[in-house]
Amino acid sequence: MATPKRRLEEPSEIETKISFVDGLENRLVYRGIDVGSLAEHSNYEEVAYLLLHGSLPSQPQLDEFKRKMAVNRRIPAGVVTLIGSLPHSAAPMDVLRTAVSAMAMFDRKADSRESLVQTAIELIAQAPTIVTTYHHIRNSRLSIEPDPRLGHAANFLFTLKGIEPDEQDARALDVCWVLHADHGLNASTFAARVTASAQSDMYAALTTAIGTLKGTIHGGANQKVMEMLLDIRDLNRVEEYLGNLLKHERKIPGFGHRIYKGEDPRVSYLRRLAETLCEKTRNMHWFELSNKLEETVIREKGLYPNMDFYSAPLYYALGIPVDMFTTMFACSRMAGWTGHIIEQYELNRLIRPLGDYVGSLKREYVPIENRK
Ligand code: COA
Numbered sequence: 228m229a230t231p232k233r234r235l236e237e238p239s240e241i242e243t244k245i246s247f248v249d250g251l252e253n254r255l256v257y258r259g260i261d262v263g264s265l266a267e268h269s270n271y272e273e274v275a276y277l278l279l280h281g282s283l284p285s286q287p288q289l290d291e292f293k294r295k296m297a298v299n300r301r302i303p304a305g306v307v308t309l310i311g312s313l314p315h316s317a318a319p320m321d322v323l324r325t326a327v328s329a330m331a332m333f334d335r336k337a338d339s340r341e342s343l344v345q346t347a348i349e350l351i352a353q354a355p356t357i358v359t360t361y362h363h364i365r366n367s368r369l370s371i372e373p374d375p376r377l378g379h380a381a382n383f384l385f386t387l388k389g390i391e392p393d394e395q396d397a398r399a400l401d402v403c404w405v406l407h408a409d410h411g412l413n414a415s416t417f418a419a420r421v422t423a424s425a426q427s428d429m430y431a432a433l434t435t436a437i438g439t440l441k442g443t444i445h446g447g448a449n450q451k452v453m454e455m456l457l458d459i460r461d462l463n464r465v466e467e468y469l470g471n472l473l474k475h476e477r478k479i480p481g482f483g484h485r486i487y488k489g490e491d492p493r494v495s496y497l498r499r500l501a502e503t504l505c506e507k508t509r510n511m512h513w514f515e516l517s518n519k520l521e522e523t524v525i526r527e528k529g530l531y532p533n534m535d536f537y538s539a540p541l542y543y544a545l546g547i548p549v550d551m552f553t554t555m556f557a558c559s560r561m562a563g564w565t566g567h568i569i570e571q572y573e574l575n576r577l578i579r580p581l582g583d584y585v586g587s588l589k590r591e592y593v594p595i596e597n598r599k
């Protein structure tokens with residue numbers, strides 16, 4: 228006879244005003260604004276402001292926000308030294324998680340509740356610097372100083388490659404980061420909120436979030452998508468490759484979603500951007516391969532691509548190393564995570580989820596000499 232479920236805790240509800248994932252309508256809104264209209268008309272800095280402050284900035288507010296981002300991009304010298312001491316084979320997501328955790332010890336206001344928005348802006352600004360600093364260190368090159376004239380996405384590409392990106396590349400990454408900036412109570416955001424709800428500091432909550440995002444069925448899926456495309460390589464191998472995955476009951480990276488049952492609303496923008504950038508680099512192969520895979524998975528499994536699918540050929544066309552793909556997601560999501568962490572502090576309630584106890588309730592203690 229099955230053990231009756233024992234519920235020992237009351238459910239703990241989280242209320243949020245930051246973003247809403249509408250699975251019935253396949254919609255996503257940030258602070259009530261449709262993500263599609265933000266992708267078309269806005270930019271990452273404006274969206275980060277919206278997520279943190281609750282409304283779109285006026286021109287002077289946006290100028291001040293951008294100025295604060297630009298002057299805060301450098302990371303402490305001690306963190307650069309720490310990054311330099313890590314194995315050059317380290318996964319970039321592990322380095323980002325470790326560096327963000329270490330940054331708390333270089334910030335005297337880390338435990339303060341007074342300057343949370345300032346800390347959030349600093350961390351949003353610094354995350355790409357951590358990623359490119361490690362990239363140059365592991366390739367035995369000198370890091371490239373951030374350029375305060377450039378926007379957030381353009382500055383990332385500049386500090387990665389050492390040349391100022393053209394407008395098309397900078398805008399593509401900017402839109403991609405607008406689309407990745409928040410997504411309701413997804414696993415990493417929830418994890419961040421749990422840590423914040425225990426009144427731990429923002430760095431601790433972000434460390435939790437980055438560790439969760441790394442997972443291959445969460446943010447880590449974008450890297451897995453590109454590895455799969457590189458593995459398939461040939462358009463004629465799509466069906467055989469897919470058949471093999473399904474035969475072994477393996478998940479196809481970049482497909483399926485817990486909430487959206489139709490197409491993820493961010494996919495059409497990412498598909499278009501991936502196509503445009505592949506055309507620009509005169510290499511349509513990865514886009515055509517992605518397209519064929521998408522058609523085949525929809526036909527064979529009825530599963531739609533999620534945001535991680537087309538962001539893979541997009542990052543590849545931008546020349547971003549494959550093992551850095553998930554850090555791109557993290558850099559963008561810093562805005563959403565920090566917004567949620569601040570909102571959780573305001574809610575001031577410990578998250579203690581309802582769990583069902585399904586184990587035994589009547590067992591005797593057996594002395595060790597009598598155990599079989
Ligand atoms: N490949 C193959 N089958 C998949 C699948 C995928 N990517 N995603 C879902 N399915 C299958 C499930 O195995 C399940 O099949 P079953 O009913 O025969 O057991 C069915 O579709 C329904 O799955 P669902 O309950 O909607 O999935 P979930 O909510 O448990 O999982 C994900 C959602 C995102 C974890 C899952 O789709 C997945 O692992 N996708 C691949 C990783 C990925 O792209 N992650 C990024 C998410 S944004």
